[in-house]
Amino acid sequence: MTLxxxxxxxxxxxxxxxxxxxxxxxxxxxxxxxxxxxxITDICAARCTMCEMWKLKEDNELTVDEWKRSLDQLRDWxxxxxxxxxxxxxxxxxxxxxxxxxxxxxxxxxxxxxxxxFLTDKACDRIAEVGPDFLxxxxxxxxxxxxxxxxxxxxxxxxxxxxxxxxxxxRGIVLGVASVIMExxxxxxxxxxxxxxxxLKVDRYLVQPLYPTFATDESVDPSWFERNPHWPRIxxxxxxxxxxxxxxxxxxxxxxxxxxxxxxxxxxxRDPKSHPRPxxxxxxxxxxxxxxxxxVMFCWTVDERAGNLRRQHPREIWESAxxxxxxxxxxxxxxxxxxxxxxxxSLREQVGLFKLFAGRQGF
Ligand SMILES: C[S@@+](CC[C@H](N)C(=O)[O-])C[C@H]1O[C@@H](n2cnc3c(N)ncnc32)[C@H](O)[C@@H]1O
Ligand code: SF4
Ligand code: SF4
Numbered sequence: 383m384t385l386x387x388x389x390x391x392x393x394x395x396x397x398x399x400x401x402x403x404x405x406x407x408x409x410x411x412x413x414x415x416x417x418x419x420x421x422i423t424d425i426c427a428a429r430c431t432m433c434e435m436w437k438l439k440e441d442n443e444l445t446v447d448e449w450k451r452s453l454d455q456l457r458d459w460x461x462x463x464x465x466x467x468x469x470x471x472x473x474x475x476x477x478x479x480x481x482x483x484x485x486x487x488x489x490x491x492x493x494x495x496x497x498x499x500f501l502t503d504k505a506c507d508r509i510a511e512v513g514p515d516f517l518x519x520x521x522x523x524x525x526x527x528x529x530x531x532x533x534x535x536x537x538x539x540x541x542x543x544x545x546x547x548x549x550x551x552x553r554g555i556v557l558g559v560a561s562v563i564m565e566x567x568x569x570x571x572x573x574x575x576x577x578x579x580x581x582l583k584v585d586r587y588l589v590q591p592l593y594p595t596f597a598t599d600e601s602v603d604p605s606w607f608e609r610n611p612h613w614p615r616i617x618x619x620x621x622x623x624x625x626x627x628x629x630x631x632x633x634x635x636x637x638x639x640x641x642x643x644x645x646x647x648x649x650x651x652r653d654p655k656s657h658p659r660p661x662x663x664x665x666x667x668x669x670x671x672x673x674x675x676x677x678v679m680f681c682w683t684v685d686e687r688a689g690n691l692r693r694q695h696p697r698e699i700w701e702s703a704x705x706x707x708x709x710x711x712x713x714x715x716x717x718x719x720x721x722x723x724x725x726x727x728s729l730r731e732q733v734g735l736f737k738l739f740a741g742r743q744g745f
Contacts, residue, residue: 405667415670419466423475429534433596443674446477452691473500483512498541510551518558524577558586564612571623588638666709
């Protein structure tokens, strides 16, 4: 049965992957999206210094029932797929465990990013029951002192305790640590990776480049990084950390960033205005991003609404003339962008990923 599911998934993803490539080559919509991401809520009780989402108020967010209805529609339309969930802090969304349970019930694999704040033992027991299938903890540095300073509130101990609790429950959840590359952390990326993989024993480690402070208008200033206090100041020091991460990855350690992205990061931190892109941007033909109010976009940065899930079926949005007009406008996007949320994965990687989850947790 599992083998059959693997084959079914591989065949579907394979043909859709080719159709996406063809979409991109001909600039016509010929495929369905395979990167579905949701910001499930805007709210967050942390006080991070590089993200001001914690200043946002809850505003007209989809209810649990509305999410379930849209997820059913997505599942019917797309077949089995990965859903990437972020926020705000996802575990602060009321009814979030019901949404996760629903995903598991209908065969949607979920990945959630968290600051760990609400992951008490009781919450971890619930996670062990209903998912997510992949839980990524945002821990920026191997020391409590640095991490908690960057986050503005004490979160380090809660993250470490939650990881240990979930590992003891042994329910096959894939666990990851993701760190932001910033002035406070960049000299110790390798040490943080090794701490996460060898001491915390998580399955995956990821680095994320510092972007303009979230939920502010800092990005409208092309020279934002010159004033941002978190911008790493010594590119050569970062280069040596990135080279070592690349070496660890080549030696088989589970560093989650694609090689091309690790290479591109060195350029980005030298010249964020015009560094080369690590890959072609295919978001207009493969991504489907949903905000807390159900608005759908291809790219969080370009931020043009293709439609809304309260009023429309996801397929109707994807296939609409309005969506195609947005795609045509996005074609010329010149943003110096690392495709951070849209890391291209080869078909082999996609199937490998699916098998990792399936092998751990079954369908
Ligand atoms: C906005 S958070 C939402 C999920 C959750 N609250 C968390 O912190 O994991 C998503 C990811 O963005 C990262 N992040 C926050 N501010 C950032 C910035 N200015 N540049 C790059 N990444 C950032 C966080 O560390 C986290 O891994
Ligand atoms: S990075 Fe995550 S935890 Fe920090 S303020 Fe933003 S949403 Fe909240
Ligand atoms: S901002 Fe980045 S992801 Fe968005 S359209 Fe431009 S290149 Fe693509």
